[in-house]
Amino acid sequence: xxxxxxxxxxxxxxxxxxxxxxxxxxxxxxxxxxxxxxxxxxxxxxxxxxxxxxxxxxxxxxxxxxxxxxxxxxxxxxxxxxxxxxxxxxxxxxxxxxxxxxxxxxxxxxxxxxxxxxxxxxxxxxxxxxxxxxxxxxxxxxxxxxxxxxxxxxxxxxxxxxxxxxxxxxxxxxxxxxxxxxxxxxxxxxxxxxxxxxxxxxxxxxxxxxxxxxxxxxxxxxxxxxxxxxxxxxxxxxxxxxxxxxxxxxxxxxxxxxxxxxxxxxxxxxxxxxxxxxxxxxxxxxxxxxxxxxxxxxxxxxxxx
Amino acid sequence: xxxxxxxxxxxxxxxxxxxxxxxxxxxxxxxxxxxxxxxxxxxxxxxxxxxxxxxxxxxxxxxxxxxxxxxxxxxxxxxxxxxxxxxxxxxxxxxxxxxxxxxxxxxxxxxxxxxxxxxxxxxxxxxxxxxxxxxxxxxxxxxxxxxxxxxxxxxxxxxxxxxxxxxxxxxxxxxxxxxxxxxxxxxxxxxxxxxxxxxxxxxxxxxxxxxxxxxxxxxxxxxxxxxxxxxxxxxxxxxxxxxxxxxxxxx
Numbered sequence: 001x002x003x004x005x006x007x008x009x010x011x012x013x014x015x016x017x018x019x020x021x022x023x024x025x026x027x028x029x030x031x032x033x034x035x036x037x038x039x040x041x042x043x044x045x046x047x048x049x050x051x052x053x054x055x056x057x058x059x060x061x062x063x064x065x066x067x068x069x070x071x072x073x074x075x076x077x078x079x080x081x082x083x084x085x086x087x088x089x090x091x092x093x094x095x096x097x098x099x100x101x102x103x104x105x106x107x108x109x110x111x112x113x114x115x116x117x118x119x120x121x122x123x124x125x126x127x128x129x130x131x132x133x134x135x136x137x138x139x140x141x142x143x144x145x146x147x148x149x150x151x152x153x154x155x156x157x158x159x160x161x162x163x164x165x166x167x168x169x170x171x172x173x174x175x176x177x178x179x180x181x182x183x184x185x186x187x188x189x190x191x192x193x194x195x196x197x198x199x200x201x202x203x204x205x206x207x208x209x210x211x212x213x214x215x216x217x218x219x220x221x222x223x224x225x226x227x228x229x230x231x232x233x234x235x236x237x238x239x240x241x242x243x244x245x246x247x248x249x250x251x252x253x254x255x256x257x258x259x260x261x262x263x264x265x266x267x268x269x270x271x272x273x274x275x276x277x278x279x280x281x282x283x284x285x286x287x288x289x290x291x292x293x294x295x296x297x298x299x300x301x302x303x304x305x
Numbered sequence: 306x307x308x309x310x311x312x313x314x315x316x317x318x319x320x321x322x323x324x325x326x327x328x329x330x331x332x333x334x335x336x337x338x339x340x341x342x343x344x345x346x347x348x349x350x351x352x353x354x355x356x357x358x359x360x361x362x363x364x365x366x367x368x369x370x371x372x373x374x375x376x377x378x379x380x381x382x383x384x385x386x387x388x389x390x391x392x393x394x395x396x397x398x399x400x401x402x403x404x405x406x407x408x409x410x411x412x413x414x415x416x417x418x419x420x421x422x423x424x425x426x427x428x429x430x431x432x433x434x435x436x437x438x439x440x441x442x443x444x445x446x447x448x449x450x451x452x453x454x455x456x457x458x459x460x461x462x463x464x465x466x467x468x469x470x471x472x473x474x475x476x477x478x479x480x481x482x483x484x485x486x487x488x489x490x491x492x493x494x495x496x497x498x499x500x501x502x503x504x505x506x507x508x509x510x511x512x513x514x515x516x517x518x519x520x521x522x523x524x525x526x527x528x529x530x531x532x533x534x535x536x537x538x539x540x541x542x543x544x545x546x547x548x549x550x551x552x553x554x555x556x
Contacts, residue, residue: 025526029544032306032524045528053539058519060529062376064349069521074528074539216351268522269351271308271392 002285003292006260008237009160009185011120013040013095015278016293020241020264021046021099026085033271037093046099046125049111051077061197061206065218067265068195070209073101078111101125105151112155122156127166127191139166142178149182160185167193172226173233180234187230188239190223216265219243224256231257247280254296311391313383314365320446324381327367328391336361338422339515339548342368342393343523346379355520357419369418395523396547399423399490399513406432409486411501413438413472416493419515421450423490428453438472441465473500498556505551512551518542
């Protein structure tokens with residue numbers, strides 16, 4: 001049995017596999033299928049100060065190897081989460097990461113302050129591509145990434161702050177550094193890539209929002225490359241995600257420099273994807289004589305040229 | 306709810322563009338009428354296909370599906386012996402109260418298949434009238450099941466089978482003759498449900514409708530497949546539905 005535990009910003013994870021925000025709710029539905037206590041962490045559905053109804057339907061489409069979604073941050077609001085779901089989620093065992101979004105800098109500070117000390121970590125969504133005011137405006141340029149991070153960190157206080165970065169940017173390295181300069185404790189990436197899928201019979205986009213965030217197996221090489229770039233650019237722990245379907249995919253991200261990974265779309269294809277990835281990580285480590293999964297982080301050796 | 310490694314027993318065309326696929330689950334599943342399964346077709350298709358359960362008989366379960374896109378195109382090529390992952394049963398399903406003795410089923414298009422599951426569950430126990438609309442005679446299917454109902458009225462848009470009218474008109478015609486049900490259960494295209502909602506409101510009849518929407522997880526976690534409630538809130542079609550009281554949802 002390999003040691004799968006990792007430590008991010010002083011928070012111990014029993015394994016490096018975290019449910020990605022928006023694919024897992026607050027964990028309740030998946031808990032009907034398996035004990036979610038075996039998962040390393042859960043990043044909650046994106047929370048906002050006030051409840052949000054989200055976008056019109058259809059909110060999802062499929063293209064070969066990927067999906068597109070535009071849910072638009074539908075959520076019951078942070079107060080409802082604190083009252084109804086937080087205690088339950090914490091008691092089930094995974095590290096509880098509250099994913100938060102806002103319209104203004106003030107929103108980010110307020111929601112982080114509300115969750116400070118209540119959750120294990122806060123993940124800042126500054127890269128939701130599906131709502132005009134979902135933080136995407138903050139996530140594109142390094143200057144605003146740094147600014148929103150600084151403000152959110154003030155609210156988060158001692159609760160470690162993960163900044164979730166958008167791939168729809170000029171330079172991942174620059175935005176990663178900007179988050180680091182703003183006081184982020186960790187980074188996670190990538191959020192979805194903005195895309196479009198068209199119903200050619202109707203000559204209209206399938207998704208009501210017209211564009212949606214692309215995720216799933218097909219985005220993995222882009223996500224691995226960006227994880228590598230971010231990990232090279234900063235001293236902070238990096239949580240990698242984008243198209244992870246199996247343990248071997250997760251290992252690519254670890255080797256590229258990630259300390260942990262998030263799994264999103266794969267939960268739709270196979271609701272047992274995460275327990276299988278955790279088991280697969282252990283098996284791979286055992287087969288390869290790797291005692292600690294954390295030993296894999298950043299072990300990538302680039303080809304000489 | 307369980308993710309079954311289900312083996313295809315048969316997979317055949319039953320009407321124009323409509324196929325029936327029967328799986329053996331290897332064990333008996335507790336299924337209520339109106340529930341659905343989320344079928345993985347594999348390969349580059351990352352989303353499963355949510356399809357209504359038509360029949361559940363012992364360890365076997367039958368789904369009927371319309372060929373719509375690449376996923377269902379792929380599904381129709383799969384033969385007996387192939388195994389697919391089927392997450393089921395999902396959703397709430399139809400419930401009929403003890404005192405509701407007379408059921409009217411109103412359906413059209415692929416919406417007829419969940420109604421077959423209602424017929425099979427309440428056959429012999431309730432008085433069931435089925436009002437089923439098809440596009441034309443080539444689309445007619447499920448008649449062997451619907452003729453087991455106390456009364457079956459099959460109609461088509463072009464009059465090539467039964468009378469030329471839609472399912473709601475057939476239901477209204479019977480209402481006018483005094484054949485009044487205790488509850489109406491419906492599934493079909495949105496215009497049909499909309500027309501039906503107007504009729505049941507006017508007649509003050511309890512009515513439950515099964516809705517369809519593009520889904521993500523199928524279990525209520527991702528909030529992709531929402532519908533609008535009359536109170537301004539959203540409900541999840543996969544988990545809170547797919548069956549809703551008609552007066553609670555906007556159709």
